[in-house]
Amino acid sequence: AQSVTQPDIHITVSEGASLELRCNYSYGATPYLFWYVQSPGQGLQLLLKYFSGDTLVQGIKGFEAEFKRSQSSFNLRKPSVHWSDAAEYFCAVGRSINTGTASKLTFGTGTRLQVTL
Amino acid sequence: EAGVTQFPSHSVIEKGQTVTLRCDPISGHDNLYWYRRVMGKEIKFLLHFVKESKQDESGMPNNRFLAERTGGTYSTLKVQPAELEDSGVYFCASSQAARNYGYTFGSGTRLTVV
Numbered sequence: 001a002q003s004v005t006q007p008d009i010h011i012t013v014s015e016g017a018s019l020e021l022r023c024n025y026s027y028g029a030t031p032y033l034f035w036y037v038q039s040p041g042q043g044l045q046l047l048l049k050y051f052s053g054d055t056l057v058q059g060i061k062g063f064e065a066e067f068k069r070s071q072s073s074f075n076l077r078k079p080s081v082h083w084s085d086a087a088e089y090f091c092a093v094g095r096s097i098n099t100g101t102a103s104k105l106t107f108g109t110g111t112r113l114q115v116t117l
Numbered sequence: 118e119a120g121v122t123q124f125p126s127h128s129v130i131e132k133g134q135t136v137t138l139r140c141d142p143i144s145g146h147d148n149l150y151w152y153r154r155v156m157g158k159e160i161k162f163l164l165h166f167v168k169e170s171k172q173d174e175s176g177m178p179n180n181r182f183l184a185e186r187t188g189g190t191y192s193t194l195k196v197q198p199a200e201l202e203d204s205g206v207y208f209c210a211s212s213q214a215a216r217n218y219g220y221t222f223g224s225g226t227r228l229t230v231v
Contacts, residue, residue: 004159032218043121043222044160044208090160094218103173104150104162105218 002027002093006108014116015083021076021111023091032094033074034105035065039087047089050074061085086115119143121223123209129229135197138226142191142211148172149192150212150220151184155205163207166192199230 003026013019025031032051036044048059055067065076074091089112092105122141130136142149151163163182164174168189177184181200186192196203206227210220 034218036222041224043224044210044220045222046220049218092160103148103165104176105152105220106162107152107160109157109159 002031002095002106004091004093004106004108006089006091006111008111009109010112010114012114012116013081016080019076019078019081019085019113021089021091021113023074023076023108024072025074025091025093026072027093027095029095030069033065033067034092034094035059035063035074035076036090036092036107037061037087038090038110044090047076081113081115083115083117086113088112121209121211121221123207123223123226125226126224127227127229129231130199132201132230133198135195136199136228138194138196138207138228140192140194140209140211140223142209143221146211146213146221147189148212148214149186150210151192151194152208152210153205154208154225155202160208163194196228199228201230204228204230 005024034049035047038044047063048057050057050067058064063078067074088110090110091108094105147168149166152160154160162176165172166186169186183195206225208225210222212219
């Protein structure tokens with residue numbers, strides 16, 4: 001069974017500082033990996049996804065993530081955080097299409113990001 | 118295009134009562150999903166509709182939960198009778214094609230059972 005671990009429940013960074021949110025997954029084959037963000041009162045918004053190819057993926061709002069198969073990780077990064085990035089971030093894994101119909105996602109418990117001015 | 122709409126946004130009910138949550142997907146999206154996040158825990162898959170048919174309902178916690186999707190359009194999720202552990206945020210998502218995970222999520226319904 002697939003699983004996702006986000007070890008940091010809550011992270012606080014200063015505006016302008018760099019950010020790295022950790023995500024480790026467990027999956028028996030090559031996974032499809034995602035990062036979502038949820039701002040207060042909003043739905044989950046897709047930041048970026050990895051299916052195959054270049055292991056460094058670029059997303060929206062200046063975020064990027066790197067897939068490291070050897071470490072079973074998919075950490076999210078941003079070089080300079082803005083106050084508007086304060087939100088909750090979720091890493092998720094999905095079954096690769098080659099192993100069946102893509103459908104459900106398995107999410108981590110989320111990391112709440114606080115940005116101080 | 119309009120997004121995925123869920124209502125109510127909040128619901129507070131007493132233990133033993135019935136609650137019905139509604140999700141209106143993006144028009145033309147055949148795939149509709151329900152997820153739930155219990156306080157402080159991960160977001161968990163409940164079920165997946167393709168049009169009006171249940172493709173995967175492996176995440177439904179028990180028979181107190183009933184999901185329907187009339188005519189392949191909007192979906193309802195009924196909890197009857199509600200228990201305290203049913204409290205959480207219920208998310209709906211829709212996509213045109215399940216194969217590319219092109220989900221659009223709604224903003225969720227926060228259910229509190231007291």
